Amino acid sequence: MKWLKSLLIIGILLIGASSPLSAQTAEAGPPVYPITPGNVEGNISEANPYVYYSFELEAGQTATIDMVTTSGDLDPFLTLYDAQEEILTDNDDAEGGTRNARIRYTAEEAGLYTIEATRFEQDSGTTTGTYRLSLLLSGTNNTTDDTIDPLSIPPQFGVDYRLLEFEQFGAGRISATTTNQYFVLGGQQGDFVQVVMSYLPNELTPLLTIRSSDLTVISRVTQSEAGTLTVYATLPRTGWYLLDASRESGAGDFALYATRLADTVITSGETLQGQWGAETPAISYIINAAIGDRVLATLTAESNGLQPELTIYDLDFNALATRQASDDTARVRAIIPRSGPYIVQARNPRGTAGQFSLNLRINALDVSKLDTQDANYNKNYSGVIAPEPGTTAQDNDGIVYYRFEGKAGDLVSVQMQAAQGTTLDPYLILTDANLNELAFNDNVGATRHSRISQFALPADGTYYILATRVGLQAGTTSGAYDLQLTVGQFTPTPGALTVTLEWQGDADLNLFVRSPDGQTVSWSTPTSDDGGILQIDSNTGCQTPTAAPVEHVYWPGTTAPPGTYTIWVWYQQVCTRRDAVPFTLNVQVDGEEVLQIAPEDNMALLPDQRYEAAIRIEEPTAPGSVVDPGNITTPSAQQRASQGGDTLITYGQSVVGTISDDVYALFYQFQGQAGDVITLTANQITGTLDPIVVLRDDREQNLAMNDDANSSSNAQLTFTLPEDGRYIAAVTRFGLRDGATTGDFRLTLTRQATGPEQDEETAQEPADQEGAVAEITAEDDTTEQTETP
Template identity: 25%
Template sequence: MYSPTHFRALSRVRALTRGQQMWRAVLAFALCAGLLLPALHLAPVHAQSGPNRQLAVGDIVTAPLNADTFSQTYTLSASTGDTITLEVSTETADLNPVLTVIDQRGNRIAQDADLNTPTAATLTDISIPSSGTFFITVARGSGAEGSASGQFTLRVSGFQQIGGQTVTLDQGGIAFELAWTAAVDLNLEVRDPVGGTVHTYSPGSPSGGTLDADANTNCENLADEPSEVISWPAGQVPAGSYEVIIYYIDGCEVNGPQVFDLTTTVNDATPQSISGTLNPGQSYISRLVVNPDGGWTLNNGGVNAGLFTVSLFQNQINSAEPMALGSTVTGVLSNASPARAYSFQGTSGTAINIALEAESGSLDTFVALLGPDNTVLATNDDSGDSTNSGIERTLVADGTYTIIATRYGLNIGGTEGEYLLTLRSLEVAADLSAGDQGATETTEATGFEDTGFGDTGFGPEVTEQLTLTQGSIEVKLTWDTNADLQLQVRDPGGETVFDDNPISQSGGVLEADGNVACLETTETPTSYIYWPPNRLPNGVYEVEIWFQSACDDIRNVNFDLEVNVQGQTIIRPASQSISPGARYMITFRIGADGTTTVGTGGFFDMDNPNTLLDFDVLLAPESAIPIAYNDAVSGSITTEQPYVIYSFEGQQGDIISIAMQAQGGTLDPALYLVSSEGILLEGNDDIDTQGENRDSAIQEYPLGFTDTYYIIATHYGLIYGGTEGTYALTLIQE
């Protein structure tokens, strides 16, 4: 039987075979045009083996043509009704470039074989007759004969169905200005509705967008008040969704969080602005929507945490469309509908391949696979060198699985377009015996079940024998790379067991701490926390996993978590994928009679609460408790009621302070200030970041406008948190 790796190799061979068939079709059309006649005998030797480079509207590529490589072939995904323009230029007149487009059935769509224009070939406004993949070939006019050698440039422009409309802006074009006030390196990127991108490495797009300058690049020639502007000139521009991404590249010598202002104007209208805060390494996403009638809206987004949260897509999951193994479906992702869900029946031991490919517009895909219990099994943003997405996985249980087809940035993203989703079944040879996966006295740390990706080839294979002490409560974390994941458990008394506090007063013990501080790492690490058999404190336990460091291992990390109470496994979700810096949390409660209940688990980001808390739903006047300046109120937070919302009326220029102090229980407070439009203005988890004071405070914050403001009082972990207790909250006008 073949392994998944063998099948991927076989798929590549088949892809090359199809590519060779397409190339033969290109040669046939060139022959019909009276070209490449001398090359036919040499074509199998010198032609490319297949078209393996995918283009999109807005791309500009440069490549050589010579006696050894007399043609270059690319692919382009397009949809019925799209209009595409291809322009080839060269400074070498002897090349006489020939430009040909055929569809995936071998039918010629368009060709420029005019040798009277020796330095150019152009196909203008090609009307795409049907959706699919198209093959673009640039060839020397002399084919394989002759010594002509030189570079050519191919530009792809046009308008597609998603974002395919245009708008004429007579008074002024579009301008995005990013400004900040420190000598750090931020970068601005804008992706237009037709797939063009403008940023420091691509300072111009075919639709007309340009970057004026890259400020503070590489921490050189630093300015204290830098700015970057990306703009489109007055005239005709694409209508639709422009995705804006702000990257915090380097803190230079300043470091620390950085406040930025993004100001946008369209057609010389009154500018709209967004302010936010980024930490080094973070990125912020928003979008500008320009309507065909000239109307426009700047939508606030948020920090892209890179976390996939099931709760964001519960409606789609509940109405998932069925699909079968071996089938392909199409659909559209947009700002109004940023995700679609599909369900299929899976059998233990089956290896599957999921491919999500953009077909039009600016779409940058993202795909997720959920298990029968709706836990996240795998996610993928970019597959290989493209922005398409793919997952290969061996299923370990029978049941109904769910595929989420979405996009980069998820709900706050701005790319739109049609997609092609393919689900294949691959034959595997895997012995998936269930075995006893509980925490036993002796554990052989040999990694996880086969994920379907084959041998990674990173470092030596390590098998380590660990002797783990049995206990009344056992929490075990294992993962599959040299990375440092931190396991910590907060007990019902509020004390946390982790590497800096390995023994708690309640009896919790950290016995194994895999890859801690990246010292003596292994590819099969284990972390283990237990309570002795004679200790079983009742109350809520909060289990947290933090991706602390990659330890120079660049591979994706998947972890397994298992919790046993009194010999019974109560938590064992399917393997989870985790990104650097990400945090995962789940809780369980032990009753006075020894019974256990398990809470919902998932990833969370305290700097970006709107990934879990839907501000549009929560921030309603009728559901908020009104308070006024100098009021002091009290309340409680529990696992069943993880947040309380207050509202107050603020005036432009008011300077306010908000404090949330725990009064009882184990409560670890967190506090957020949000505008009536759902824009996160400020937040705080701990007053003392060293952990001495876990209370929260927003101090001396100036209000920028007269409005209704909202205060969200919650706890660490947001909807997944486990601390409970009473609090006092004060709102002061300074």
Template identity: 25%
Template sequence: MAGVIHAQDGADDIELDIESESVTPGSTISGTLDNNTPRNVWFFEGSRGEVVHFQLTVTSGTLDPVLTVFDSHGTLLFRRDDQANTRDLDLTVTLSRDDRYYISVARFGGALGSTQGGYSLLLERVGVLSQQGSTLRYDEPVIDRISSEQPELYYTFRAEEGDILNLEMIRSSGNLDPYLIVVDSNRYQIADNDDYNEQTEIARIANLLIEETGTYVVIATRYGQAGGDTAGNFVLTISESENSGLGNSILAPQRIASGESVEGIINDDQYQRYFTFTANQHDLVTITMDQTSGRLDAYLVLLTAADEVLFENDDGGSGRNARISQYRIPQAGTYTIVATRLDGEAGTSLGGFRLQFRIEGSAFEGVNPGIPRLTYGSSLQDQISDADPDSLFVFWGNAGETITVFMNRSDGDLDPVLELMDSQQQRILRNDDASETTQNARIERYSLPYTGVYYIRAMRYEGEPATSGMYALSLQRVSD
């Protein structure tokens, strides 16, 4: 036994195992007491102000039951033996504090008793008394009154990082103009509401994102608070929003670090999971989503902090697995990974997955830092002259991407020439005149053969006389 709590049950000194089996309010326990087992013990987690109903029914034999409840220090809350004209027991109690409570079901006389038989015990949470400092439970309404004598009431609740919550305070009598405030454990206000949708009888804080696990305080009051002049009864409720929980929505993505592996399940209720990471400009990231069970057809999406799609992949891995390989991060910042299935909400595949994330260094590691970096969609102005007859640029491309490069003269008599080179600066393509009617250079709709570094050389035609002038250079990724 890892540990016990000593408690007094009548004349008996009993030991409560701290690792007793837990029971959830709303469930029914069944058991049998006899000479070998004269007592059973369970525990449940309770909150201050919570109203709990116990109903013990003898189901067989001669059993004369005794129902006892203790707190975590072994202090007796109540002991109930006989009830008029029946061996069954029925009572309701209000808990005085947040604690773990132990339930003992024994036969009269304990180990020295003579009765035996079966029983069932129903434990129900029937409400919460609205007293200052009461703990709110999800989906369990609290009823109370705001008046000039009591213009505000305080409640607490526990929440986990990533929870998304709704709090609602509805007037049920009088002319009360409800006002709700939520503060964190440091007493900083994080949300408030007076008239939800311009309805003076309702205060509602919708989709409150919990950014840190801890205890929060709800202040139920009226418009103007202590200086207000409305009064009346209200009903206060807290509930979880759809997709509440870390990683279940884009509002609360789960953090993932380089080298970390996370497992999850995709089904019709939760067809996508969200993860977030930070990276530096030009970092190379590789993300894999492998099926671990079922028939899941994995699908990956990479988003910017503004939820713009950067890259998608269906079957980049083996089989039905998805993979984004060595994607170059365009700007330092925060990014979101969406792990989902083919066709998302309309998809039909289900199953478990393993998501792996790695930052594999910089795209331009080993490249001369003096060479300008180009990104897709970028344009620049530069000059060709006798003193500077060519310029070298570098960019990162992915295999299969189609690119177009323009070099257009903007002044002078420059005759532009473009070269596309591989990572060893070996020429892949060269273009002098894009057509018979222009001297501008263009490499058009070229499909990149590998993922990695490419170079662009902007230069002039080498004939006589030598030309010079300003030019505009543009690198574009084009769709098929």
């Protein structure tokens, strides 16, 4: 296995000043640019009124082609040709009220097709400008796979590691100074993996665990004989896994050897034969099921009297159903709470050798019998998530289903917000007609609202919206909500000051605008006290990618606070692409353009880079001016953590983070109410980390902190919140900048219904530590300048 496979991305061609990556030029004709599904940018001018693109289409496939003006007065016009250069169809105005062009065509035969992108009246036309051309392929014969192989992206663990490949050895040494050695193993969903650790028993007593990408332990341990430690795991997803070799006592050298024993994905109607052994008393299998599916699994031991045990788990090893047989057969039934993979474990409680058979049946949910509400584009809906989940159908089990009809290429947006005064924490899921998940969203930026923005439907047909709560049927929040379903391109809200960012692809770019009094409007803080509002946030955390990402910040009304505004465009997270991402930026004051980054400027950001500019408004009614036209910098790792926005967490939630010498503090935010008794716990997962947890108010004043709780190096504090509002939790390490410990941690936020007052012993630490933590966000803002446009 190679350490890094080729990264599959949707190609983006920059048309205009840059040369095409691949052009086919006829002897006397214009160049034709081969494209794949996705977006390309182009320019129609007097000198070049036509641009041609080619793509492959299979018989029965449907191509949806959109040409949207991005600048100028361009009136787009599209024509589609077959391989013989015969016109198949054309379009001027896609729908009433817009001059954008759209073609939807279903191919009768496979072949090469050509798109002509031009303007109304072609050569004799007078309109010019830039455009975005989008190509979407769909249909029953669509074999286009734009998914990304998780193994093509380097492992993202917070510790130094070495790659371990199947059927190869890895070696290391554990001692008092190096208590953990880490290896990374890549595998496919359903792989049943054995890892053997060899060592000298008179020197070392080792420990070995296998962790998933979220650092959940998925391995089970058996000691076969002195000098070897063997662990087993069934891989729940395709991806990278962390092997953590540590010690119970002693010191010494060791070797690791990994073997793929079997592919253990089981499908409905299948019966598999298996065998338990002294080293493998429990064998796990992976099933893939959709929400509402009824799963029936039957485990039969071939030997009498074994009384096998059968369990269905989710990927966090929460049991959906379990049963131990009184004879030789165990049966379990479960209703799947959410679409995705699940684990079926066959266990021999006696730990002896024996053969067994496992049969699986999945009865898919009959969606026609769902209690659904019909929905239509550009309509508002309201409902209530039942307070008592799972009691009767009328209580909706925590999920309300909406059904709508859509066309291939429709850009669909759904937003759900809880009513004031309710505990509801909304959660949205968009599915196809068979309830297979297409997109989902929990929180929009730092709010509890849920939003799926401009998702391009893959085919004509029926779709479902699941309006629910965090935890779905098992969730505990409830209350009334409002839901909006819209279709089409995003329309930015005008204002005294507007800043609009657009880009292509599912990279996570974010817009930050800092007002004259130092308040920042961004995904992390979507509103400011001086009136700034983030209207839309796209691709945050790569959770819900959109087909047309856009972010828009504005100050409503006719006047904005006078002073200097700092604007950042920040490539904060790699989703599925690692190349440079072109973007456009438009800044207006009272409707007049002050600063613009246009497509022909060829401005692009690499991962972690930040474009920084500034404008100034002298008086509320005066025109704006450019203070800094902008340059591209690379913030430090700690600046990314301190300035890049505080991650939202909610009561009952745990998050995983990494403290290193480059990033010695991480920040999280939550909403609380006066009188809430909250507990923050930071537990070490890997490495030598000695965590410190700090609680701050919205004004960044420290309220409480803790280093070592309950005679351990983990940190925990309990505190009664003094007022309603936003609070910040910081996790750092003992010694802060000068500390020496590193590793991964798990931060957990809980709220007690009633509880003790602030625990002085666990909530206070010496003032010098507290002051140092408070200075983290005031770190030197110097960044490495890498490009100046």
